[in-house]
Amino acid sequence: MARTKVVIVGAGFGGLAAAKALRNTPASVVLIDRTNHHLFEPLLYQVATSVLTPGQIASPIRAIFRRQKNATVILGEVTGVDKDKKCVFFSDADRENVPIPYDYLVLATGVTQSYFGHNEFAQYAPGLKTLVDAVAVRNKVLQAFEQAEAEEDPSRHRDLLTFILVGAGPTGVEMAAALAVLVRSTLQSEFRRIDPARARVVLVDMAPRVLPTFSEDLSTAAKERLQKLGVEVRLGHSVDLIDADGIIVAGERIFSKTVIWTAGVAPSPAGKWLNVDTDRAGRVRVQPDLTVPAHPEIFVVGDTASLDQNGKPLPGVAQVALQQGRYAGKLIHSHIVGGSTPKPFKYFDKGNMAVVGKGFAVLQTGKIHLSGFSAWLAWAAVHLEFLTTSSLRVSVFVQWVWTYVTGQRGSRLIVNHHGSDKGTRSAAAPLGTVAVTK
Ligand SMILES: Cc1cc2nc3c(=O)[nH]c(=O)nc-3n(C[C@H](O)[C@H](O)[C@H](O)COP(=O)(O)OP(=O)(O)OC[C@H]3O[C@@H](n4cnc5c(N)ncnc54)[C@H](O)[C@@H]3O)c2cc1C
Secondary structure, three states: OOOEEEEEEOOOHHHHHHHHHOOOOOEEEEEEEOOOEEEOHHHHHHHHOOOOOHHHOEEEHHHHOOOOOOEEEEEOEEEEEEOOOOEEEEEOOOOOOEEEEOOEEEEOOOEEEOOOOOHHHOOOOOOOOOHHHHHHHHHHHHHHHHHHHHOOOHHHHHHHOEEEEEOOOHHHHHHHHHHHHHHHHHOOOOOOOOOHHHOEEEEEEOOOOOOOOOOHHHHHHHHHHHHHOOEEEEEOOOEEEEEOOEEEEOOEEEEOOEEEEOOOEEEOOHHHHHOOOEOOOOOEEOOOOOEEOOEEEEEEOHHHEEOEEOOEEOOOOHHHHHHHHHHHHHHHHHHHHOOOOOOOOOOOOOOEEEEOOOOOEEEEEOOEEEEEHHHHHHHHHHHHHHOOOHHHHHHHHHHHHHHHHHOOOOOOOOOOOOOOOOOOOOOOOOOOOOOOOO
16 A cells, blocks of 8 residues: 655754654655755854854755655755645756645745835845855855955945844844954954944844844843944834945935845745635644644644734744644644544743843743843753754854854855856956955
């Protein structure tokens, strides 16, 4: 008899947990992702600010499942689902809309960047969602310092050495603090014509406080810490415009060549593929067992799913995705082997954390609110624990200790990933002149 086929789309936190929960299930598990790696998104900002290398926060999916004999990994982009024929379609390097049949389907396709209807901002303000994004931001930041050092006209230094983060949630706060530490410590002794410590780091948000999902006391602690690091925090106004010259906020133009978008996300098109009810943001409304109505064989988990608990929607965080993925895997296992059915999904909230520069974090779990070094130690321990492999844990731990003690970063290379080296030196520029990227 043919084995039951479970197709999982997305090898992020949710998809990976679902696949692992099926390791002892007599089923064939097919895991499809458009990248060949599982990415630890919470540390993306450390790649963008040169602390870690891309290889320290991502692992090949194939390597993670090398011992799970019932799991097959496919590199491909899923483009649709046919609920009636029970198959998903994917495209790869040379084929389009290849069907893969399933008996059970788990969609764990996460979110993408959202510019709140202003897609024209995207070309000037890259986001931070993938490894390619993180390396692009790292290139942009390091390139700005190189250009400023080479630039004779000091009036251009102002734009080059102003870094703007749009969005003061955890990513914006962590990134702003890490940039402030980078410019005031690591880079300080290496430039001769400019003073990197004079660089401006500006954090902008329309919300009245930073880290709005944290309690007010922790928001205040984070804001004070940012200001101590020299970050300009501008709250209460949305950005009116982002263009090649910088941003306009509350009618004021802030000139900058490096604007980074950390403000918003939109779910994957899973709701459209399934043609089912979604919430206002476009996330698929799932039932308490994480399936979609009338389809007990289709599960949606993680950031792309919408489920209320205690009257509030569950947040788009790694723990929710992980616990939901594990739950979906266990439920499918019990359907296949005929075991007891788990109770409806219930999220166990282990708390919230955000790091604000070297040796300082805020932590909120239940009634415990902590800020400072002890919270930072807890943050470091939890992040190490959740990295996918032991080798990454060791490598990241060693790098963090090294960076903490010496101030030196793991990777400060400017790497052009899109085949373009123009900007470092133009072929047309006469020998002896330096061509500066616009
Ligand atoms: C910069 C950043 C910092 C964060 N910091 C924290 C933090 O500190 N703490 C925390 O709890 N959470 C944090 N989060 C949120 C957390 O990472 C997400 O909640 C979590 O990754 C959601 O897991 P997921 O499985 O739903 O989606 P993801 O982990 O995003 O995985 C989705 C997967 O689906 C794949 N995929 C998408 N579309 C397709 C398709 N069409 N075909 C094939 N594959 C596809 C993607 O390649 C990806 O591998 C952060 C997120 C970001 C971006």
